[in-house]
Amino acid sequence: MEEFEIELKQSTLNELEDTMNELIDLLRPENFKSLDIDAIFRSAHSLKGNSKAADFHTIASVTHSMEDLLIKKKNEEQKVSESFFDLLLTFSDQIQSSIEELKKDITLMPDFDDLEEKINSFTEDSSFEKSSLRKLLLVDDDIDIYNIVSKYLGENFEIDYVSNAVQAIEDCKIQDYDLIICDYKMPVMNGQEFALYLRQGSSRNKLTPMIFLTAFSPKLFSQKSIWENVFFMDKPIKKKKLKYYATCALQQIHQDLRAS
The missing domain is CATH 1.20.120.160 (HPT domain)
Structure with a gap:
């Protein structure tokens, strides 16, 4: 210069x-x-x-x-x-x-x-009141993931954060969520088992769209019903991709509701 x-x-x-x-x-x-x-x-x-x-x-x-x-x-x-x-x-x-x-x-x-x-x-x-925001459940044992998701989606979602799927199941019994973002590889119960519980159980979030965060390609259960409205996103998290997947997930559930 x-x-x-x-x-x-x-x-x-x-x-x-x-x-x-x-x-x-x-x-x-x-x-x-x-x-x-x-x-x-x-x-x-x-x-x-x-x-x-x-x-x-x-x-x-x-x-x-x-x-x-x-x-x-x-x-x-x-x-x-x-x-x-x-x-x-x-x-x-x-x-x-x-x-x-x-x-x-x-x-x-x-x-x-x-x-x-x-x-x-x-x-x-x-800029409406927090009670008007969409509800998001984030399930991940890494607090850094919460910080990233909160930064990227916090303006559009009220975020509940838990560190494991067992706690997430309890929350899903009492709260309706618009979107669930979940780490796939977790202790005690992995993402696939969590999805199976939601889709086949009596959860209030049986149809809630899900985004799984994963650094590898998992071997999945064959039942198609488990994976309806489920998206997989590679780590590390990219802002544009996360917002894109969140938008796609919400649009898909709205289309399903209209079709029903």
């Missing part, structure tokens, strides 16, 4: 930092009820323009998405919701953190994929 380019980037980071300080001032909790969308838009517009000029492309991209959402909110002329205010706070926190990191290492390329997806998919309806 040429010296003049480094100087430009460093100078721009100082400007971005000043802009973020202005934005953070606008987002003080006491300003919630009288939030100045126009002022926030101006800050976002300045942030986008300066970051783009200095080739901080990921900052420019996510800010462009926020800018579009701000225009939409302004045109709706509705009161600012807590969910939208929270999204603005998340945006400002992540941008501010990235600026601090870039000042330490100018060559970094901050990743805002998750944030940009949140912004692009934001609707007031997506």
Whole structure:
């Protein structure tokens, strides 16, 4: 990187930092009820323009998405919701953190994929009360898997987590789930035995779609009825694939219900 380019980037980071300080001032909790969308838009517009000029492309991209959402909110002329205010706070926190990191290492390329997806998919309806969320049961003895699934699906599901299939069976007796995600290789009772219990027993979740997480190709029982609405997904877990399988599982059960 040429010296003049480094100087430009460093100078721009100082400007971005000043802009973020202005934005953070606008987002003080006491300003919630009288939030100045126009002022926030101006800050976002300045942030986008300066970051783009200095080739901080990921900052420019996510800010462009926020800018579009701000225009939409302004045109709706509705009161600012807590969910939208929270999204603005998340945006400002992540941008501010990235600026601090870039000042330490100018060559970094901050990743805002998750944030940009949140912004692009934001609707007031997506922020309904937890009781309205779909119910997901996650069965895995690895807490890291819970953290990953919660990160990838937590906005769309209320997640119950248990570490083994025996506990999952007890939960399935008292709770209806929209989706079950389960490790295939577990102690005491493996995934296949768990599926057999649900499908052939008197469980409330006899038809609940399931996604099995596995690092190998298991030998399966031959009964086709066990594997209806069951999906197998390779480890390690990839976000796009998990969301795809979750969508497919829910669509399949809805089709079956309509057909019946």
